[in-house]
Amino acid sequence: MKYQVKKEIRHWFSTLIFIILFFLPQAYAAEELGTKRGIFLPFDTGQTWYVCQGYNTPNPSPEVDASHNNDNGEDPDFTYSLDFSLRADSPSDGGLCSTGTDTGVSDEYIFAPGDGVIDGFRNGDFGDAVCLSLDSGGSLWLGHFKPYVEEKQRVKAYQVLGKFNVGDKGNGNNGYAHIHISAYTSSNCTSGNAPLENFVINGKNYNFKLFGVPNLSDLEQAKKQYHGMAINSSFISNNSVIESDHDAGQNPLVGCDANSNHNENYFGFCADGTPITSGFHFKTPQLPPSMDINSARLLLAVDGPGYTPLKLEIKAHKSNTSNDFSNQMPHQYTPLTTHSAQWNLVGQLPWHLGDTWESPDLKHITQELVDAIGWSNTSPLTLIVNTLGELGNNGGEFGRSRRVVASDREDIIIRGKKISYNKIRPARLVVTSLPNKPPKAIAKAYYKEAKRVKRLLLSGAKSFDPDGKVKTYLWKQVSGEPLILSRPNQKNVRVKFPPAYSGDVVTFRLTVTDDSIYKAQDSALVTVCIEVSACS
Structure with a gap:
């Protein structure tokens, strides 16, 4: 009897501790907490791939069946799936990957986006897709390739899972070689299809966010979401x-x-x-x-x-x-x-x-x-x-x-x-x-004549760089009778008129360069009417 009482006390004490811990306020900012990382891009570092079929892609016609939807109540659901190609022109107007094109995928490797266990092969007899049960929670459906891995094999992030070849085009992939990736909250790719983002559901954190890429969240019932988007070049230049x-x-x-x-x-x-x-x-x-x-x-x-x-x-x-x-x-x-x-x-x-x-x-x-x-x-x-x-x-x-x-x-x-x-x-x-955003060149000209003295000021002061500063300016005359530019590499430049100047219309080009090591430029033209009648 005493043992039973002690057992019940321990049970209620454990329950009380659990309740206290559960309702404790979160004392630390999310960014400061140790968190398991998201998933890596399944292709080689430095490559740029393009989304040739995005989330929620409707069937473009009765004869063509898009896979990224759940119109037929299929299990598993592929609504939140992305297909990738190496070619920028791969996305077709209908939101699907182009038909019968190699797309440069041949002989490319596909890599494990995270640590986990191969939970089996999919796509029927073709066996060209695998389910990766992630150690961090959830699972990923990855295709379409010739697997180098076996069922129940443990893999580490970056490990080679397989290799594409031209023959993959015929394996029910719309006649088209590409990478497919979709995420699930279940451990075996059967339920809980989810966008590639970091989220919490029922108190459990799932991190399907592609490393170095913003959250690819559901765009609220929009069709063909992220279709045509470049991954790596759009978000990551290095x-x-x-x-x-x-x-x-x-x-x-x-x-x-x-x-x-x-x-x-x-x-x-x-x-x-x-x-x-x-x-x-x-x-x-x-x-x-x-x-x-x-x-x-x-x-x-x-x-x-x-x-x-x-x-x-x-x-x-x-x-x-x-x-x-x-x-x-x-x-x-x-x-x-x-x-x-x-x-x-x-x-x-x-x-x-x-x-x-x-x-x-x-x-x-x-x-x-x-x-x-x-x-x-x-x-x-x-x-x-x-x-x-x-x-x-x-x-x-x-x-x-x-x-x-x-x-x-x-x-x-x-x-x-x-x-x-x-x-x-x-x-x-x-x-x-992030890729370097180019500067914006804005050229202005201020001309006036008083007592037969011509004065012209060229100004690039309105030019700007959206992610840095404008580092260099260069003015150059591109048309009209030659004028003299004092200090053409300055933001604001005064123009000198030679004696007996007879020109009527002149045009200048301003070129600006930003302060990034990747150096981007932009140019703008400005035309000045020395004789008003010449521009009327």
Whole structure:
């Protein structure tokens, strides 16, 4: 009887704790929380692909059946699906991929957008599409290709899933080789078809957002959504995935010794309460000076369970010659960037072996580096992660720390079985930049004549750059009797008239260049009537 009472007390106490935790207010901004990353584009970095069939594509005619709708109540639903081609002219007027065209897809590889398990093959006898059950939740239907993978096989992000060939055109794909991708909240691609975005449903977070691309949300019943859109070139002019070549930090399991040869990197505290500092060195990130950074995130592979709620701060070594950790440890690096990013690892979001977690956006930190005097394409980059504090004491199995895979990770033997870490990537830095928007040249002319003295002022003061500044101006006369331009490379230019000038109409061109390293230009013409009658 006493045992039963104690059991009931424990039951009600556990229920009470659950209710309290469930209704606790969210104390941290979403951007600061540790979140599992979204999915990567399933094609090669740097390529531009075009949406040849978008969301909610209606049947263009009784004879042609579009697949991205649920007109027939099919299961699974493909309403929120995208088809991609390598050719910009692939989208047809009807919203479908063009018929009978290779589209440059032949011999291209398709890559896993995330970590997960192959849950089976689809499309009947063709077997040209797979269901990838994501570790981060939900699943992806991917086609159309010759699979290199097997059912129930575990795959990592970026792993090759298969390869296209010309023969794929005939496999029920509207006679057309292309990539198909659709997302589902179910783990086996059978239900819960959802747009490629980050959302919460029934208290559970699903992140199907394509990395480096804005949320591709449902456009409220619109037809052929995102049809013809370019992915990669429209949003990303530079998508760099950089692997760490060296890392270091204190290891709380071996006396908190600071070393660059540990198998793991740690965040948290040593046994004596000393905060741990870890560092990640990227030897050749190849980030151009003054590049316009859209986002920068650190991706880490978890190397064991972690529950400790931690408050971390990420900065970078402000140096264009930052060395690796051969001669000094992360906590000795100075100076650091003025900008920083706070990363709150809350207890309700535990880490599990094999997870890939991404940091908050490090855009401002990275931008500060590439904008610094002396930065070049060959400058190395070092990120420093400091532990600021603990968000409550909930240590878990490994005390007051969490750990990630280091670049020095070696194979280990557990109970006589070799565990390979060769396929687990060390820290990665993913940097994206938006395409440079060209400047707008606006040329104005102000002419007047008084007491037979002609005065002409050319002005480019109204010119602007939507994502930066106008850096250079150049005026040039393109028609009419020659005039003299004083300082033609200035924003405002005074024009001198030679004696006995007899011209009546002149035209000038203004060319402006922006301050981006990608350099875009724009030109504008302005015509001046010296003799009013010549323009009437």
